[in-house]
Amino acid sequence: MQNAQAAALGSRNAVSARLAEFAADMRWQDLPTAVQREAVRSFLNWTGCAVGGARSASAEAALRGLTAMSGTGTTPLLGRAERLQPADAALFNCLASAADTFDDTHLSTITHPTGPVAAAVLALADTRRISGRTLLLALAIGIEIECRISAVITAPGSGASQGWYITGVSGGIGAAAAAARLLGASRTELVAALGLAAAQASGVRATHGSMSVAFVPGIAARNGVAAAHFAAAGFACSEAVIEGRNGLLPVLAPQAEPEAILHGLGGRYEMLGNAYKPYPCGIVIHPSIDACLALAGRCPAPEAIAAVELAVHADALALCWRKLPVTPPEAQVSLYHWAAAALLRGAAGLEEGDASAIADPRIRALQERMQAQVDPALASGQARVEIRLKDGTILRHAITEATGSLERPMSDVQLAGKFRALARLRLGEVQVETLLQACLQLPDSADAGVIGRLGALA
């Protein structure tokens, strides 16, 4: 039986090897133009989020913790004047980019893919000369591997708990692949990097609703950097930690199909399923925000509202069930808070998620009169809102394709606008434009480390 089981599992052992081959051999010019473009857009979006979150309460506390633990270094931090060692800088920049839950989402898996990978490669670009294309290629490779692993774990019937924080589970593996590629790892070393990252795969959704929601992606970035450095130094690893016997997938998602990670690899790109958030909160809340924003202008004073009913996809309540949040991190995952805020303020930006919005008695009162129900007929990007006024009037709006969804993606202009709004929180006007141009021109830059230097405070 031992042998039969081993044989049955033997066919799985190609997964890590094939991913390593992909990571070692892929060339920039072989990426479809759409993927090249999305690599730039995802990096731009991420850089803005990292700068914007650089002085969040989470980022401040993380910087204190990292400095107490490891002291300082020379690698720049986006939006800050301090410098840390590269692995700590990767952790910090990723954590800061996730602090406002404003980054991006691989919609079919609810992975926030860019943070761990981008933070890892940017940290490496500080101490070695890496061209913009080389960095973007590594980013695309890392995101592809990350999202493919997320896809098999989150596939229906995989046996994985929805409580896994999928960005933490697969993000470090993507970061390791990207970092190992930048370190010039051989295929064997790349297999080890993937394995050592899979051995660190972690994160649960109980961390949501507090600073710890940003800790998990930050740790994934650091884990990827560590896995790549160990592998490049000749630290060996079992060959199939992702897919083999007692490997990550068999253990965490026993009915998953590891081979499915490879389907269409190099042909079809999960990167093209990545979307950029228009609102700084859980992606599953976004369709409801769209619906509430659509009615905000037509809605009279809140006192006139008798009740609000939301019809949502199951994920919206499974992940963002909180009502009457008390802290900003709790509000990030509160469907009720954002629906009420969007309806009353006609906006859903960073200000709608801050402490004063959370304490706003009008927003709180409206949450009390709000009900949310799962409608199995709704897709994840859909929602309906129905407002009953005290005078008997009914206002309804249905969203079939949320803003920022794959059907209605953020345009380049919208992304640049989001970048500017975030970067201006920490940088002066001129520096914001310089950094924006540097991100957009990254494919033609000889030195990707420029992003870290331009994005930091002097």
Next chain:
Amino acid sequence: MQNAQAAALGSRNAVSARLAEFAADMRWQDLPTAVQREAVRSFLNWTGCAVGGARSASAEAALRGLTAMSGTGTTPLLGRAERLQPADAALFNCLASAADTFDDTHLSTITHPTGPVAAAVLALADTRRISGRTLLLALAIGIEIECRISAVITAPGSGASQGWYITGVSGGIGAAAAAARLLGASRTELVAALGLAAAQASGVRATHGSMSVAFVPGIAARNGVAAAHFAAAGFACSEAVIEGRNGLLPVLAPQAEPEAILHGLGGRYEMLGNAYKPYPCGIVIHPSIDACLALAGRCPAPEAIAAVELAVHADALALCWRKLPVTPPEAQVSLYHWAAAALLRGAAGLEEGDASAIADPRIRALQERMQAQVDPALASGQARVEIRLKDGTILRHAITEATGSLERPMSDVQLAGKFRALARLRLGEVQVETLLQACLQLPDSADAGVIGRLGALA
């Protein structure tokens, strides 16, 4: 339904809080004498293993990787002349202590508890004045929390896969508790440290059989140090990442009973279920080694052996099924290799696990004639061996209590002998004795950092 579920889970939310209370408030003088004694013994055993493994291939590669990633520091490494930053030193010392799989085992859970916790507290003792008792108290606290979490995860019917590498999953949480205690964390900060460590809980048994088997405990040590520093710096964390909704236990072991972690806390000590390895290989192999060693003297030349049959507990084959291993890490988890080596050499020390023993054609040939079967009647510390000679003679031996088991624990003299044998691999005679005495007298030392300095090379 949302509220009902939340209410049902509400009672679980005391687990992290109670563990934090235990970690913050426990005093050395309140520990039973037996636990105080075992804290010293576990620390002594661990220190010997760390010194002994300091130049293993895994340790060499890890040191290269850490240095390439983060440079050097000032915290000593046991058995080495190099110095690293504290968190990296914790990773390295733990990894080295696990490299020969010679450390210790909490037998009921197959956790190797001391490494992550001891390495974390020793690293902190380098840069702050911590008395020996304070360090040993933190060690006992960390091991207790670690093993209690392991116990609920590995309890029959918990729903957790046996493929989880339990030392990695719970080791960082124990390390975080110990480190946070040493950093003077408040109860609130201790809850955060536990949560941030639970958010990093990771490790699968696919890492066994290569250097990566030692990587997972090393990472757990570092994760604990990081969690404690973040928490002490005011980085907040959800209150119940271990036990709450979408928390580590509900996600990883859905049928586990988180409240069972607290049963008898402060009265009954899991630390007393910890055992020190007499042989440098998987603990589940040890009863078979005992049985083979008992027959080694009575066994004629290997050519006379027709067949060897092992009857073992199910865990022995589930975890150490490998036959004809090729590398030392593979041999560490090969029941067949160690049984054959013990039978032919009459010994089961480091030399029986090295490359030349693995290549020994006599040992390999005997593995080919060896069969192992699970006997459900056997307890985990039991095994039987039956040797059929070509002349028809049968030799049998049964082990009912393995050497190093709780029923036949390693004596203080045996532990000191093991320490000396390991420490002499890296240190001179005088330094070995000085270090041994420092470990034994740690409860009376004003400066626990002395262990790191005495155990390092100048």
